[in-house]
Amino acid sequence: MNIIVCVKQVPNPEIPASKFRIDSAANRVLPPEGVAPVINPFDEQAVEAALRIKDKHASKITVITMGSGTAGDVVKHALGMGADEGVILGDKAFEGADSFSTAYVLTKAIQKLGAYDLILCGRQAADWDRGLVGSIMAETLGIPVLTLARKIEVAERALSVERVLIGGYEEIEITPPALITVSNELGQPRLPSGFGLIAALRKKVPIWSAADLGVDLSLVGAAGARGSLLKLFIPVHQRKCEIIGGENAPADLAVKLSAAGLI
Amino acid sequence: MPPTLKVFWYAPGYIILYLLLVVALGFFINRILYLLSLVRQGNKDDRFDQLGKRTGLFLSRVAAQWCTLRSFSPKDLSGIGHFVLFWTFVLFFVNYAYLFIWGAWHEQTSLMELSDSFSRGFSAVLEILALLTIGAIIWALARRYIARPKRLDRGLEPAFILLLVFLLMASHFVSEALRISLGASGGPVSSILTSVFAGMNRGAQQVSYYAVWWLHIVVFLSFLVYIPYSKHLHILVSPFTTYFKTLRPMGVIEPIDIEKAETLGVGQFQEFSWKHLLDLYACAKCGWCQVSCPAYLSGKSLTPKGVIQDLGDYLLGRGGVKANSDLSLSTDVVSEEKNWACTTCGACQQICPVSIEHVNKFIELRRNLVMVKNRVPEAAQRALGTLIKRGDPWTGALHLRTDWIEGLELKKLSENSNVDILFWVGCTGAMDERNMKSTIALAKLMKQAGVNFGILAAEESCCGDPARRLGQELIFQAQALRNIETLNRYHVKKIVASCPHCYNTLSHEYPQFGGNFEVMHHTELIARLIDSGRLKQATRRDKRVTYHDPCYLARYNDIWQAPRKALSATLGAKLIELERRKRETFCCGGGGGHMWLEEEPDKRVNMLRIEEVIKAKADIVATACPYCLQMLEDAIKRKDLTQSIAAMDIAELVQIQQEKTA
Numbered sequence: 001m002n003i004i005v006c007v008k009q010v011p012n013p014e015i016p017a018s019k020f021r022i023d024s025a026a027n028r029v030l031p032p033e034g035v036a037p038v039i040n041p042f043d044e045q046a047v048e049a050a051l052r053i054k055d056k057h058a059s060k061i062t063v064i065t066m067g068s069g070t071a072g073d074v075v076k077h078a079l080g081m082g083a084d085e086g087v088i089l090g091d092k093a094f095e096g097a098d099s100f101s102t103a104y105v106l107t108k109a110i111q112k113l114g115a116y117d118l119i120l121c122g123r124q125a126a127d128w129d130r131g132l133v134g135s136i137m138a139e140t141l142g143i144p145v146l147t148l149a150r151k152i153e154v155a156e157r158a159l160s161v162e163r164v165l166i167g168g169y170e171e172i173e174i175t176p177p178a179l180i181t182v183s184n185e186l187g188q189p190r191l192p193s194g195f196g197l198i199a200a201l202r203k204k205v206p207i208w209s210a211a212d213l214g215v216d217l218s219l220v221g222a223a224g225a226r227g228s229l230l231k232l233f234i235p236v237h238q239r240k241c242e243i244i245g246g247e248n249a250p251a252d253l254a255v256k257l258s259a260a261g262l263i
Numbered sequence: 264m265p266p267t268l269k270v271f272w273y274a275p276g277y278i279i280l281y282l283l284l285v286v287a288l289g290f291f292i293n294r295i296l297y298l299l300s301l302v303r304q305g306n307k308d309d310r311f312d313q314l315g316k317r318t319g320l321f322l323s324r325v326a327a328q329w330c331t332l333r334s335f336s337p338k339d340l341s342g343i344g345h346f347v348l349f350w351t352f353v354l355f356f357v358n359y360a361y362l363f364i365w366g367a368w369h370e371q372t373s374l375m376e377l378s379d380s381f382s383r384g385f386s387a388v389l390e391i392l393a394l395l396t397i398g399a400i401i402w403a404l405a406r407r408y409i410a411r412p413k414r415l416d417r418g419l420e421p422a423f424i425l426l427l428v429f430l431l432m433a434s435h436f437v438s439e440a441l442r443i444s445l446g447a448s449g450g451p452v453s454s455i456l457t458s459v460f461a462g463m464n465r466g467a468q469q470v471s472y473y474a475v476w477w478l479h480i481v482v483f484l485s486f487l488v489y490i491p492y493s494k495h496l497h498i499l500v501s502p503f504t505t506y507f508k509t510l511r512p513m514g515v516i517e518p519i520d521i522e523k524a525e526t527l528g529v530g531q532f533q534e535f536s537w538k539h540l541l542d543l544y545a546c547a548k549c550g551w552c553q554v555s556c557p558a559y560l561s562g563k564s565l566t567p568k569g570v571i572q573d574l575g576d577y578l579l580g581r582g583g584v585k586a587n588s589d590l591s592l593s594t595d596v597v598s599e600e601k602n603w604a605c606t607t608c609g610a611c612q613q614i615c616p617v618s619i620e621h622v623n624k625f626i627e628l629r630r631n632l633v634m635v636k637n638r639v640p641e642a643a644q645r646a647l648g649t650l651i652k653r654g655d656p657w658t659g660a661l662h663l664r665t666d667w668i669e670g671l672e673l674k675k676l677s678e679n680s681n682v683d684i685l686f687w688v689g690c691t692g693a694m695d696e697r698n699m700k701s702t703i704a705l706a707k708l709m710k711q712a713g714v715n716f717g718i719l720a721a722e723e724s725c726c727g728d729p730a731r732r733l734g735q736e737l738i739f740q741a742q743a744l745r746n747i748e749t750l751n752r753y754h755v756k757k758i759v760a761s762c763p764h765c766y767n768t769l770s771h772e773y774p775q776f777g778g779n780f781e782v783m784h785h786t787e788l789i790a791r792l793i794d795s796g797r798l799k800q801a802t803r804r805d806k807r808v809t810y811h812d813p814c815y816l817a818r819y820n821d822i823w824q825a826p827r828k829a830l831s832a833t834l835g836a837k838l839i840e841l842e843r844r845k846r847e848t849f850c851c852g853g854g855g856g857h858m859w860l861e862e863e864p865d866k867r868v869n870m871l872r873i874e875e876v877i878k879a880k881a882d883i884v885a886t887a888c889p890y891c892l893q894m895l896e897d898a899i900k901r902k903d904l905t906q907s908i909a910a911m912d913i914a915e916l917v918q919i920q921q922e923k924t925a
Contacts, residue, residue: 014653032663033721035663036653039652191647191651193637197738198524201521
């Protein structure tokens with residue numbers, strides 16, 4: 001099978017929430033210094049899902065990511081786990097993208113890669129948690145999409161997928177080429193093996209720019225974003241505690257609660 | 264007439280003697296060649312350097328028998344027995360050499376029969392040793408089969424060997440006594456024994472003499488043939504394993520050349536170095552390793568002796584499986600469970616009389632498990648995953664590497680690299696709630712003493728020790744290269760590390776990758792600051808304090824004086840010593856990646872260690888390692904002793920005293 005996995009770099013989700021700061025002028029999250037961003041855990045599971053297919057059926061796994069700077073590290077990570085090829089989509093024009101403009105660039109890259117049987121994405125990115133890119137890509141590419149997979153098996157002519165439901169799962173068959181988003185119920189992704197890490201170190205990962213992809217510049221990055229972030233802030237949770245004492249405490253309490261509209 | 268010149272049937276004795284020798288040597292050499300052919304399949308390993316040091320090692324450990332004598336204690340006298348047997352064997356060997364080279368076709372067959380003063384002295388010493396050997400054999404049999412110490416196996420092989428040695432000694436005495444009865448002179452013990460045969464007539468004495476003399480020769484030659492097939496192979500091999508013993512600091516791990524590596528770690532025996540294969544022949548099953556092993560003593564399936572035996576049996580096809588079968592050493596021959604039970608404390612390696620290098624074998628097997636077979640216990644996998652992604656092994660840590668610095672006003676190298684020494688904090692010291700306190704104490708101490716130091720803060724990354732000890736060499740190398748690059752960028756020359764694992768890695772393992780720094784442990788720094796008067800001698804008299812030596816400090820790096828010095832400078836009373844201490848310390852259970860491996864609740868190493876602390880009736884157990892601190896504190900909590908015993912880092916103790924006296 002020819003499998004393409006889309007991965008994204010996110011701030012390490014293990015950073016305690018209290019350590020984040022907000023740059024409210026630029027509407028940006030500032031992760032604490034010295035903690036490197038990582039591969040989105042759901043995307044790591046998508047890579048694992050691809051590898052589990054490859055363990056049983058001869059497959060070629062290509063990993064693509066959109067991003068600049070250290071974003072290429074997540075491709076190396078996937079290569080270390082056992083993926084075969086990697087591509088980085090890096091261009092200044094791609095910055096400030098939302099789900100739509102990201103999906104657009106990814107579909108362009110997938111079309112450039114050529115034939116494929118299966119596209120895998122994580123169910124959502126652990127930074128903004130929107131979970132839209134996969135579905136938009138399937139729509140654009142005109143292929144069937146299945147979300148929240150916890151198991152993917154290759155059957156005769158179709159793929160047999162277990163899809164997570166609340167309190168259970170459903171089994172669905174889907175015909176390739178198709179797009180599936182993978183959920184964390186899939187299980188622990190493997191660690192990069194020794195030889196995997198060596199291979200990843202040696203592998204040259206090409207960087208494709210906007211020109212390489214031949215994209216319409218009005219549809220990528222901030223220009224192509226269809227939504228805009230109005231205000232980013234850390235909500236303030238406040239608790240007030242008032243101790244009601246005295247002989248008439250129960251009655252006083254009832255009056256107060258009633259005044260607050262709680263009873 | 265000596266038995267070698269007498270004609271038996273048609274052949275003179277010496278012809279029969281040489282025929283027997285040729286047959287025995289044939290078997291012997293054939294076996295030795297086979298054993299060598301297996302060893303030669305091993306990988307390269309340069310052990311031919313430092314001739315002088317190696318010769319010294321040979322003289323002290325083999326000739327002077329320090330190999331077993333150093334484990335001597337009133338509870339275990341076996342070192343003395345071994346000394347006696349060893350030198351008896353050597354003298355007998357000299358005597359046989361004389362017989363086969365010269366005596367066989369001369370009137371005097373052995374040195375016992377010569378009358379010059381050297382030979383008289385020689386026979387006297389040999390006979391006294393031989394008599395002591397008989398005593399040692401009886402005592403050894405009684406000990407092994409009746410007293411049954413934990414480190415020894417029973418079974419038939421040891422009894423058979425002891426019986427052979429006994430026969431050798433007994434036949435010597437009897438044949439010598441008979442020869443003396445016939446009118447010759449001989450050794451002192453045999454001379455006394457002649458009275459037993461005084462009643463025999465001369466003819467009977469003559470016949471008995473020949474018979475017992477030949478019996479002695481046959482026993483000796485059988486022994487020669489038996490040696491290379493038995494655990495007594497150690498007689499032949501251990502001088503070599505001792506001579507070729509690693510001379511590097513203990514536990515230093517050989518790097519894998521990533522550019523050239525065809526395999527990672529050891530799955531097939533050919534992937535071990537020749538020294539590691541030779542080690543497998545050297546094991547005498549003495550079991551000292553076993554009774555020193557924290558894994559074995561805490562009830563796990565691992566025993567170092569068992570693993571060396573299993574590997575050796577497999578190599579020699581003793582279990583019926585040939586060494587070239589499809590079995591993998593890292594999963595089939597040594598189970599994964601055993602593999603992961605090792606804490607790399609090095610106690611086995613340190614006590615081993617024949618210088619077997621256990622720990623490095625385990626690491627090689629783990630490398631194969633982890634990097635080739637991708638078999639990593641889940642908890643360790645999480646730690647390694649975090650290490651790859653975040654540069655520290657503490658999955659789920661609530662603190663960032665820089666949290667502890669707040670309010671201390673320390674120099675960060677990124678802002679000011681004009682410092683004398685770098686304080687390497689380590690992940691555990693920086694991120695673990697408990698250890699942050701000792702890190703802060705140390706930083707305060709250094710400030711107080713006017714040490715011009717700096718920290719890397721967010722630029723510090725895990726030294727890589729957990730990855731390397733868990734068998735993930737590539738993650739280790741990535742970490743090492745990254746840190747060396749950072750350290751060189753700031754032209755760091757001197758480092759003080761508070762974690763013995765970081766200390767060990769930075770000082771002994773980074774040079775493998777071009778990182779050469781002068782590293783000291785914080786207890787060494789504190790001891791120096793006290794010496795130079797930059798920290799006050801401050802005494803407290805109210806607490807009973809004991810000290811737990813971290814393995815990677817005391818055993819690996821021989822640093823056990825500095826911590827004691829640092830401690831005693833703050834203690835009014837004498838330090839209470841634990842039973843197992845200094846280089847012979849006992850593991851806390853946290854080394855070798857065990858901070859990140861699950862341990863069955865009833866088989867915890869730290870619970871064994873805390874027993875000793877309780878026995879010492881100490882109020883405070885001081886240590887100098889973040890892992891040890893965590894493990895000891897955990898054990899104290901489990902024992903519900905938080906009211907009576909506290910675990911503290913030396914830096915904390917010193918700092919508290921400094922503040923009190925300030």
